[in-house]
Amino acid sequence: MNARAFMPGGRAFDSAIAFIVVLGVNLAVTLGPAAAISIQRVVSEKGIEAWLVEDHAVPVLSMRFAFRGGAALDAKGKEGLADMVSSLLDEGAGPLDSQAFQGRLEDLSISLGFMAGLDNFGGTLRTLSENRAAAFDLLRLALTRPRFDPEPVERIRAQLLAHLARSAERPRGIASRTWYKAAFPDHPYGRPAEGTPASIKRITARDLKDFVARRLGRDNLMISVVGDISAKELAPLLDSTFGGLPARAQPFTVAEVAPTAAGEMFVIEKDIPQSVVMFGHRGIKRDDPDYYTAYVMIRILGGGGFTSRLTEEIREKRGLAYSVYSYLSAFDHAGLIMGGVATGNDRVAKTIELIRAEWAKLRAKGVGAEELADAKTYLTGSFFTRLNSTRRIASVLLSVQLDGLGIDYLERRNGLIEAVTEADVKRVAKRLLDPAKLTFVVVGAPEGVKPTREAPAGKI
Amino acid sequence: MPGLATIKRLEAHIIFIAASIVFIAGVAFVPAQAGVFNPETFTLENGLQVVVIPNHRSPVVSQMVWYKVGSADDPPGKSGVAHLLEHLMFKGTKVMAPGEYSKILARNGGRENAFTSNDTTAYYQVVAVDRLELVMKLEADRMVNLVLTDADVLPERNVVVEERRARTDNNPAALLDEQMSAALYLNHPYRRPVIGWKHELESLTTEDVLAFYRRYYAPDNAILIVSGDITADKLKPLAEKYYGSIPARKVAKRVRLKEPPHRAARRVQLRSPQVREPRWGRDYLAPGFSSGEKRHAYALEVLNDILAGGATSRLYRSLVVEQKIAVSAGASYDGDAYDLGTFSFYGQPAAGIGMDRFEAAMDAEIAKLLGSGVTINEVKRAKKRLLAGAIYARDSLRRGARAIGTALTTGQTVDDVETWPEHIKAVTRERVNEAARAVFKISNSVTGLLLPEKAQKAQKAEQP
Structure with missing residues (x-):
């Protein structure tokens, strides 16, 4: 069992600091260019673009792709449509019914899956080189000729309903759905991407087919491929796999939105020994010029690591929680600063007080030179150590595309982080952090925590 | 990066829905993988x-x-x-x-x-x-x-x-x-x-x-x-x-308490107001890669893939797709134990299906397995998939370290890990059937039921 989901902090000796400063200089040098990954832009004859990293060490290929437009576009009353489509595309397509399609994937050890986020609809494919042609062909069938036969539709519907019921058992799931519902009462971000029992029951085969026809257009498509394939081999596969999709998806808009319910405390009573707490307030979007400053700042406040002030105060000094954290959550149309903690019912009030105090302290005083430098070398150094499987690299390349950061982003990223100054953090902390605006949701039987109003009604 | 967080969350979702993806990866890597x-x-x-x-x-x-x-x-x-x-x-x-x-x-x-x-x-x-x-x-x-x-x-x-x-x-x-x-x-x-x-x-x-x-x-x-x-x-x-300079302590070999013969099946049941969806599980004691009848371990890996290696595997196809008795049904084998391994079955009944009926269907699958055994084609297919998993395992910095570390701390050797594909290739239909008969004895098992608190209405219905 992993004991260290979040790392402790502590005090450093002077000698160790000197030792590290030297290493810190090296780090920027070696992990920048030396680990830089060579990304090729592959454009097919039909104009379909993919980012490719060739790696022939193992006869394996991983692909990630996504279409802009996700569960936030589900019609009111049909929440969960994108999610249901994602569960059904590999349940029969073209001449193959569900068992035949799944059987083919299993015989060839091909992993194919789809996923619906709020802002995009994505997929993943992984195959051995020897089965590459079959893998891309099965993906083509899934995207362009899904069957939505009654048997798999009803089977998957039953699984989605069971999944909803199970996540309603989990305190963390309850906290999350309540938080978003309170923060975005009139916006699709406040509705659960996985739908509700009523909406899942309402979705028809027609809805599923319409989704595929309208949403999956080549103009919204982004692709990354990593592994044992050359650009020359990939280009025709892009055409044969994605070329049959409509050139354009149905246009859509999602309104910009800021969270409401600032400063509220919601309590959902459950007879459990530990309260699960979720908190957050307005944050910052990915294209904001202050994004990197906010990113470094939030690492210092509650990122998963040694300099995290929340971990130091709540876990290390007082043993109040196994994990406490904060993070930036940037949707396409809203930015949030979020956090979470879980602690015994009799310790919740104290823990919330400490969280608010750390929020206030950072807002008032900013950060010190040493902790800023430490956070920067962690963020710049650790990033490249994560790029250690074809899947992982493909996934990072796809998010770079979704965030519109440019094909040279991996080379620029560390520079953007290194450029953050103490003055930047001070300014951005004043702009973004406000303990009075934090919205808390507590699920459990907390002692001494008074709700400010009732939790939003409806099925959670 | 927020994009990364989003994708991570989505992957968790895929694991739930497309169980087959998990199993292709999971089963192949859990035990002492592919020797390359x-x-x-x-x-x-x-x-x-x-x-x-x-x-x-x-x-x-x-x-x-x-x-x-x-x-x-x-x-x-x-x-x-x-x-x-x-x-x-x-x-x-x-x-x-x-x-x-x-x-x-x-x-x-x-x-x-x-x-x-x-x-x-x-x-x-x-x-x-x-x-x-x-x-x-x-x-x-x-x-x-x-x-x-x-x-x-x-x-x-x-x-x-x-x-x-x-x-x-x-x-x-x-x-x-x-x-x-x-x-x-x-x-x-x-x-x-x-x-x-x-x-x-x-x-x-x-x-x-x-x-x-x-x-x-x-x-x-x-x-x-x-x-x-x-x-x-x-x-x-x-x-x-x-x-090199750290002194040895002459740490003694581990000797743990031994199990006496198991003579009676056990059943446990937990009711909780938190539970909305009932769940069922059963664990059998099983040989592992370094304990009990070790020769069964590789056959049990093949068997596990036959029973639960994806949407066309025996349990999912029969209970979920054909009989529509369950929303999920699977199995898992853990042979990486210093002393005793386990072979587990689990699942969730479909809405409106009672736990008794679900369990009877699961028991019928086990009885069928013990009666007519697996087919040559099932064995061939499962072996092919397990061997493919060994290639995927190399596409990662940590798989090898995890597999070898687990092996060496549970009484196996580096050679066991490296020759794993050879042992899988050598598994036959007869060996799978023999292993199944050795393991699936109800007296060697515990069955667990997770149930909601009895609803008021249900209680009334029981006392007309």
Whole structure:
């Protein structure tokens, strides 16, 4: 069992600091260019673009792709449509019914899956080189000729309903759905991407087919491929796999939105020994010029690591929680600063007080030179150590595309982080952090925590 | 990056819906995988076994130190001590202030963590290759120089109490698992939870932890595994320099309490107001790769793939697709245990299907298996998929280290891992059937039911 989901902090000796400063200089040098990954832009004859990293060490290929437009576009009353489509595309397509399609994937050890986020609809494919042609062909069938036969539709519907019921058992799931519902009462971000029992029951085969026809257009498509394939081999596969999709998806808009319910405390009573707490307030979007400053700042406040002030105060000094954290959550149309903690019912009030105090302290005083430098070398150094499987690299390349950061982003990223100054953090902390605006949701039987109003009604 | 977080969340979702993806990856890697990691090995004079797994994709290395000790070695009455020690290894040493270790790691762009299981405790870091020497120095230091006081231990013990609440006490399914293990093993320490029983965990002392540390943490009870952009030639002088001077403690081989014969099937049932969806599970004691009738272990892996390796496997196809009795149905085999393995079945009845009917359908599948056995084609297909999994395993910095570390701390050898594909290839239909008959005896099992609190209405209906 992993004991260290979040790392402790502590005090450093002077000698160790000197030792590290030297290493810190090296780090920027070696992990920048030396680990830089060579990304090729592959454009097919039909104009379909993919980012490719060739790696022939193992006869394996991983692909990630996504279409802009996700569960936030589900019609009111049909929440969960994108999610249901994602569960059904590999349940029969073209001449193959569900068992035949799944059987083919299993015989060839091909992993194919789809996923619906709020802002995009994505997929993943992984195959051995020897089965590459079959893998891309099965993906083509899934995207362009899904069957939505009654048997798999009803089977998957039953699984989605069971999944909803199970996540309603989990305190963390309850906290999350309540938080978003309170923060975005009139916006699709406040509705659960996985739908509700009523909406899942309402979705028809027609809805599923319409989704595929309208949403999956080549103009919204982004692709990354990593592994044992050359650009020359990939280009025709892009055409044969994605070329049959409509050139354009149905246009859509999602309104910009800021969270409401600032400063509220919601309590959902459950007879459990530990309260699960979720908190957050307005944050910052990915294209904001202050994004990197906010990113470094939030690492210092509650990122998963040694300099995290929340971990130091709540876990290390007082043993109040196994994990406490904060993070930036940037949707396409809203930015949030979020956090979470879980602690015994009799310790919740104290823990919330400490969280608010750390929020206030950072807002008032900013950060010190040493902790800023430490956070920067962690963020710049650790990033490249994560790029250690074809899947992982493909996934990072796809998010770079979704965030519109440019094909040279991996080379620029560390520079953007290194450029953050103490003055930047001070300014951005004043702009973004406000303990009075934090919205808390507590699920459990907390002692001494008074709700400010009732939790939003409806099925959670 | 927010984009990364989004994708991570989505992947968790895929795991739920498309169970087949998990199984293709999962089953293939769990036991002692596909022998193509090509590791180099050597042993220092003090007994430290060293394994190097070269992977030159990027200038990154992972260091893992595995100790051949786990929660099954917790002394009686002190359950949770192996895991609490794992937490406390991140405190101070004779030359490091408490907490400094993680600070240095992070400042150097390193990621780190640790984990404890029944048989194993392991610590790891992932760093740029020019930081390897730094992490070796730090890991060697805490192998021998750990310093603990009540000021370190007492708050961390509270952290672990909260960890227990988060993992187990807040989660009825985990509470049921705990009860099932306690019922399955009559005598063996696998019956105790890794994190410890709450009342014992809360009474662990600094001296308990230090006694455990002094007894088990030593080079002759440890394995160093370095994978990534490195070779044995380069690593050897560093291993000598940092670990070579640590004295051996002559740690005794583990001898745990043995199970008496199991004569009666056990059943446990947990009702909770938190539960909305009933769930069913059954665990059978089974041979493992280093325990019991070892020859069955490879056959059981093949059998597991036949039963539960995806949407066209026996259990899902029969119970979920054809009979529509279940929303999920699966199995898993864990043969990586120093003493006893387990073979488990699990599932969730479809809406409106009673638990009795679900269990009868599951029992019918097991009876069918024992009666007519598996087919040659099923065996062929499962073997092919398992062997493909061995190739996928090489596409990762950590799979090899995990597989070899698990093997070496559960009584297996590097050679067992490397020859795994040969053993899988040698499995026959007869051997699968023989293994199934050896394992699926109801007296060797525990069955667990997770149920909602009885609704008012239901109670009334029962008393007309």
